[in-house]
Amino acid sequence: MARRPSTAWAEEEEEERPLTVVFASPAEYFTDAAPIGNGSLGGMVWGDVATDKLQLNHDTLWTGAPGSYTDPDAPAALAAQQAYGSYKRELDLHTATVRITYGVGPVQYTREHFCSNPHQVIVTRIAASETGHVSCKLSLSSQLKNTVTVTNANEVVMEGVCPGQRPPAGLLRSSRNSSSSSDDDVTTGGIKFAAVLGVQMDSTLDPTSAAVATLNRARSLTYEQLKAAHLDDYQRLFHRVTLRLSPPGGGLEDAHGGLMRTGGKEMLKRGIGDDEGIIRTSADRVKSFATDEDPWVCLGLKYPICKESGAKMLQQHGTPHLNINLQMNYWPTLPCNLSECQEPLFDFLQSLAVNGSKTAKVNYQARGWVTHHVSDVWAKSSAFIKKPKHAVWPMGGAWLCTHLWEHYQFSLDKDFLEYTAYPLLEGCATFLVDCLIEGPGGYLQTNPSTSPEHAFTAPDGKPASVSYSTTMDISIIREVFSAVLLSAEILEKSDTDLVEKIKKVLPRLPPIHIARDNTIMEWALDFQDPEVHHRHLSHLFGLYPGHTITMDNNPDVCGAVSNSLYKRGEDGPGWSTTWKMALWARLMNSENAYRMVLKFTAAISEMLVQSTQNDLYLLPALPRDKWPRGCAKGLRARGDVTVNICWDEGELQEAMLWSKNQNSVTKLHYGGCVTSVRVCRGTVYKFNRGLQCLEAWPAWQITFTIYRQSVQTELIANTYMCFLYLIKLRE
Numbered sequence: 001m002a003r004r005p006s007t008a009w010a011e012e013e014e015e016e017r018p019l020t021v022v023f024a025s026p027a028e029y030f031t032d033a034a035p036i037g038n039g040s041l042g043g044m045v046w047g048d049v050a051t052d053k054l055q056l057n058h059d060t061l062w063t064g065a066p067g068s069y070t071d072p073d074a075p076a077a078l079a080a081q082q083a084y085g086s087y088k089r090e091l092d093l094h095t096a097t098v099r100i101t102y103g104v105g106p107v108q109y110t111r112e113h114f115c116s117n118p119h120q121v122i123v124t125r126i127a128a129s130e131t132g133h134v135s136c137k138l139s140l141s142s143q144l145k146n147t148v149t150v151t152n153a154n155e156v157v158m159e160g161v162c163p164g165q166r167p168p169a170g171l172l173r174s175s176r177n178s179s180s181s182s183d184d185d186v187t188t189g190g191i192k193f194a195a196v197l198g199v200q201m202d203s204t205l206d207p208t209s210a211a212v213a214t215l216n217r218a219r220s221l222t223y224e225q226l227k228a229a230h231l232d233d234y235q236r237l238f239h240r241v242t243l244r245l246s247p248p249g250g251g252l253e254d255a256h257g258g259l260m261r262t263g264g265k266e267m268l269k270r271g272i273g274d275d276e277g278i279i280r281t282s283a284d285r286v287k288s289f290a291t292d293e294d295p296w297v298c299l300g301l302k303y304p305i306c307k308e309s310g311a312k313m314l315q316q317h318g319t320p321h322l323n324i325n326l327q328m329n330y331w332p333t334l335p336c337n338l339s340e341c342q343e344p345l346f347d348f349l350q351s352l353a354v355n356g357s358k359t360a361k362v363n364y365q366a367r368g369w370v371t372h373h374v375s376d377v378w379a380k381s382s383a384f385i386k387k388p389k390h391a392v393w394p395m396g397g398a399w400l401c402t403h404l405w406e407h408y409q410f411s412l413d414k415d416f417l418e419y420t421a422y423p424l425l426e427g428c429a430t431f432l433v434d435c436l437i438e439g440p441g442g443y444l445q446t447n448p449s450t451s452p453e454h455a456f457t458a459p460d461g462k463p464a465s466v467s468y469s470t471t472m473d474i475s476i477i478r479e480v481f482s483a484v485l486l487s488a489e490i491l492e493k494s495d496t497d498l499v500e501k502i503k504k505v506l507p508r509l510p511p512i513h514i515a516r517d518n519t520i521m522e523w524a525l526d527f528q529d530p531e532v533h534h535r536h537l538s539h540l541f542g543l544y545p546g547h548t549i550t551m552d553n554n555p556d557v558c559g560a561v562s563n564s565l566y567k568r569g570e571d572g573p574g575w576s577t578t579w580k581m582a583l584w585a586r587l588m589n590s591e592n593a594y595r596m597v598l599k600f601t602a603a604i605s606e607m608l609v610q611s612t613q614n615d616l617y618l619l620p621a622l623p624r625d626k627w628p629r630g631c632a633k634g635l636r637a638r639g640d641v642t643v644n645i646c647w648d649e650g651e652l653q654e655a656m657l658w659s660k661n662q663n664s665v666t667k668l669h670y671g672g673c674v675t676s677v678r679v680c681r682g683t684v685y686k687f688n689r690g691l692q693c694l695e696a697w698p699a700w701q702i703t704f705t706i707y708r709q710s711v712q713t714e715l716i717a718n719t720y721m722c723f724l725y726l727i728k729l730r731e
Helices: 007-012 171-175 181-187 207-219 223-238 282-292 325-329 339-363 396-411 414-435 471-490 497-508 555-568 574-586 590-595 601-608
Strands: 020-023 034-037 041-045 054-058 085-092 097-104 107-116 121-128 145-152 155-163 189-195 198-200 242-246 257-262 265-270 274-281 609-611 615-618 629-637 641-648 651-658 664-670 673-679 683-687 693-698 720-722 725-729
Touching (some): 034 085, 034 107, 041 107, 054 121, 107 223, 121 207, 121 223, 339 396, 396 414, 414 471, 574 590, 590 601, 601 609, 609 629, 609 641, 615 651, 651 664, 651 673, 673 683
Parallel strands (some): 121 725, 615 664
Antiparallel strands (some): 020 085, 097 107, 107 121, 189 198, 198 720, 242 629, 265 274, 609 615, 683 693
């Protein structure tokens, strides 16, 4: 007889609950548009009634060209100028679909937009409740130099070229309608594109033909077939992890809700629709975004042209910043069971290593490979020539390499470790070994050195940013060296010259120093900090995302980390507050982590489950008074272990652990209880709050499915991409 896996889980099996972001009006600013994308092709849906606008972009549409790294108005006008009512625009996270509904007189109109990964198209359906009421005009426009051709009654093709170099401020806009030769050097010579839309770089392929061929393949399918393929592809990933929380005094049935925006403000909607207060205005987010945030954080959207009324347009170049922003996008992938979504990052890393070996050899006269603060689609590896606090930071590649070891720790995929991770780690570590020099106190130092984008007050009272051996430099190096040693042991490569050298170098790295105010010193000396609320938390890297600082092994250092977080404050751009939340979770401080909970995914997983190579912690930073009851399904721990947990009245009720591919032994922690657990592949284990194993059964009897999906995104040059927008009309 098949065993019923879990009473608690069975109680929570229920109808699919809504997960929607609802807008009561069309978007006024870019930050209010609804995003759709597939990791490569992206769009922002504004949702106006008279003139709707979809801003389109693709991850290989770039200004410039490969270099040496050694030194819009809208398509579709509908119901123009007619009064409309009952407007609603929503982004359904269950289906990754934007839906717009409104009424004009007795007719109800509906638009749906989604971005298909299987077919690489953005699909729109326009429908009316009565026949004879669907008509529209479609157009393509761009601020890039282009020509538009109507090829037939159902097709428009845009062909153009990205600038060969970044134009001076104001030139791009004026050059759109100019054919003067003075603009040619700026507006030609870059990536060619076509909209239906194709791109080529130094390729014999015709982008227009490639784009039209992709469009024709999609055109042969019905809207229902395209959407079904999209949902199957998307939901295999989206449904892998679920989390339900209850407010104090409520059951799980009261915990679901959507995010409602009205009047430019975001509000959390709980239960049957009670608005629980304002979280943050869009205007506040825009102010923060314009100065602090990196547009690369929207992977796959890459920020179509953004405008704000009376505000400065975003000045970021859409480049991946490697001193936090790119890495943070991948923090949720492992604990939230989406490890295959890291594959594009590892492809990018391999390109960085190729260019970075040239940078290391020429710029540093060192072996191995290096990458700095800012990269691009061509895997730029050289320094970002701006201010010294941006330029002097050769740790971008090293930080990215820590993701390789993390991926192995979660998956225990030895082939990945041997053939993908270790060659990259080995090259990175070789560069780091070569660049360390003798310094004060007999320690090996990095010099010159900066703490990303931060400055200090020098002893002479002047502002400065360059010193030696910043805490972040040394913390990243420790992580990389440790990953190499552990990998070499697993792969039986511990007798190499590099491993022997790392073993000698590691004990000579400077320790973490505690400042006079009992915070973590950010630089090698206890300099005065002129900006105590600076957005970066680089000196705390060793606690999170690193692992060289732990509550068990470094309680005094963790106390100084806590003081540093209080000193930095709680304000900052979204990525900064997310980092703070994750750090508080690692400190197992639920109160401070909860105050920043709206930021969120990777840090939420840290509050519920934390793991090391040998330990697995359940509910380590649960805010029991705020989330007294809840369930999480499908979280991932190191050792290829999947975790389901349920809790009530702030206490663990049951936990289920299983592994599909590995046998592992781990110490399971909850509260003051610790027990050693052996997890055999293919078997599900159920534990109570005392960490007693109550049941075990074959994994095939579990009542839900964990899907595996291969997601691939090309991030290499000298190829082409298809980028198209498919419209279907229905009455």
